[in-house]
Each structure stands twice: as C-alpha cells, then as structure tokens.
Amino acid sequence: MSAERYPLNWLRGSTPSSFAKGYGVDVFTYNRDMIHSLSGELTQKMGKFLFVGIGGVEFKVMVPATSESKLPKLGDKIVVYTFLHIREGGADLYGFLTEKELSFFELLISVSGIGPKSAVSILSVAPVDQLMAAVSRGEAEILQKSSGVGKKTSERIVLELKDKITADGDEVSVKVMESDNDVYDALINLGYSRRDARNVLDKIDTALTDTGDRLRDALKKIKN
Template identity: 35%
Template sequence: MSGRLLENSPPFLLIDVNGIGYEVEVPLSVLGELPLTGESCSLYTHFVVREDAQLLYGFAQRKDRELFRLLLKVNGVGPKLAMAILSHMNAEEFVRCVQSDDLVRLTKMPGVGKKTAERLLIEMRDRLKGWISPQAGTEVSQQIKLAESGSGLEEAEQALLALGYKPQEASRAINAIYEEGMLRDEVIRRALKSMVKG
C-alpha cells in the first residue's frame, strides 16, 4: 500500500490512498521508519476479515509481514499477540530469539506466558529454518524527526497500554528512560526495550 500519511497515532496510522483514508495498525517497532505527516508512505499490508470487522495491518519491511503471517499459524496466537511481539522486536530479532531458545525474553512481553513462549519456540523453529539471522547487535540508526505538538508522554503511555501493559508498568518504564526533549516515538521505543530487557 502506498499513499500519503495523514495521521500517526500509535499503533494506528491513517493513510490517504487516491482520496480514500485507510486506518492501518502497525507494530510500534516501525515508528522510526515512518515519514513525517503529509509525506508519502509505503507499507506491506495484511488484510483480516472478521464477522464484526475488517482490519488492515501494516509493516515497513516485507520480512516483518512474513513473520506476522507465520505467527498467526501458531496455535493460540492471533493478530493482537502477533502485533505485540512485532512491537517489541523486528523479524531478525525474533529469529535470533528462536534460534537461541530465549524463553525469558519472550515471557517478558505482555500476553506471552511460559506455555505460549514454549509453543512459539517449538512451532516457529521449523518455520524459520530458511531465515538467516544477521550478526547480533546491529542496530539501525535512528532518524531525528521534528517534534510533534501535544502531549507526547501521554501518547506514549497510551501506546504501551494498547499493547497490554498495566498503567503502573507503562508510567514506570517511561519515567525511567525519559530525557528532556525526547520525542514520542523515541520514548515508546526506549520504554519497550527497557521493559523487555529489564
């Protein structure tokens, strides 16, 4: 999907495609790869039709969409949990997690208990055999973006609550990493990292 980014309200984006606005849910890990509001935006999408809703999920990288689709095949994993996983780690990080049987990191994510984490490791091991994990520790450099108006801290906290964190957990994580002048997207990324690692 390609169009113009009209709104960026994590975890939802509003994209204008030839005059039609599409609401797309994205994992919070893609925030650093999004353009500024008003600029053109391209995403790899996955469309889900349910009895009560039609949902559109978007990903900055094709690999992340492929992983999302593989996660949906795991017993007990729906779109909400798959998006939560991809909000905490990109495809390469998840592959490394499965390859190293990192049960601890998986269980630190909201909605992932020990049994779900074990199921993920077992079922995804075979499905990810063809995926090559890059060297650990390679980080994508962050782009500095223009500061957004409004309360970035409140929006960051709302995004964490949408992922299933409790209000106390979200505010504690944000307070621990917040520095003066930090932008909303950076607050969300750092808070997520601190909660998964801590």
C-alpha cells in the same frame, strides 16, 4: 480536503478492483490475503495506528510499536505491507514497513492461540531480525516481554516456528538482542517511558555491540 475515513465496508458487495477503478487509482497488489500493500500518503499517526491516504480514501492500519521511529513525515509517501483480517462484525488492517515483518507476522498467527493483535504485540518488542534470531535459537524469553504472552505461549511459539526460520546474521543478532534487553531494562529503571526506551533502540549505532557502549549511546540519543 482531508481524506475520507473508509471502514472497509467496500468488501461487501464489491471487489477491490472495482473499488480502485471507481476512485481512479491503481493501488492494490494482490495475494491470497487480497490486499498485499498500500502505497499512498501518510496522513495521520495516532497511537498504534497510522492512516494512509489514497485517492481520497484514508485507510486505518494497525502497526507494531517498532515502526514508529521509522515512519516518514506526515504528508510524505509511504508503502505499507498489509494483512487483512476479516472477523465477525468487521475487518482490521494490519501493516508492516517490510515484507520480512509481514512474513514473520504470518508465521506467528499460524501458531495455535496467537491472533493478529498478539502477533503485532510480539513484533512491538524488538526488531524483526532479533525476534527471528531468538526463535531460531530457541530463546523464548524475549517473546514474554509482549503483553499477554506468557512462558507457555512463548515456548509453544518457539517449538512450532524454530525449524521454519532461517535468521540472517544469527550470532550477531542474538548478541545485540541480549544487549538491547539490558539497555531497555536500564532505561526503564532510570525513569524513561517504555515507548521512549523502545524507540531509542533503533537509533543506537549499529557498530556498537558492548552493552555499556550501547547504553551510553542510547542515553545521548534519547534526549534528542
């Protein structure tokens, strides 16, 4: 039997603990945002959403596009770190495969004018390590690849977050980021879709740093 689609209306008039107890499961880790993570079965993938089944309930979670190539097979277990955004008329659940992505997402939405959807869009541009490295070095251009983020907005993000981020492997990350920007543009010019071009970047051999070598490796793997 497929899991029930649950629209998060349980937030009204009930507590998460009573909800979980009612379904006979202990699945929530709490922080100030109420639901820190979901651990369950990956039941569906639908565009920018994935569905996590837990105890007969199916949670709809919006994830960055960069998560797509890292998802397990349908039916396998998945852990998603989440941010619950309560808005007028409903609630949205945003999910990330690592706590680092969640932390960077929370930094992004702390910037004036950046909402959850814009933050997810930014995280869809490149791996989180590359984004953090770019921001820490004051490189705003990569953020402008995100839909709806222009020059002024990207510069504001860098200005507000630059001193709050410590990027591990800074020099290497930035070099790879710059190379991948060129690889991505080259693949688009060759006629590949944005989705395929973005997904193959995660499959490139991490030992390769030269742009030409990374492009050749991408061309081999984008067809597989």
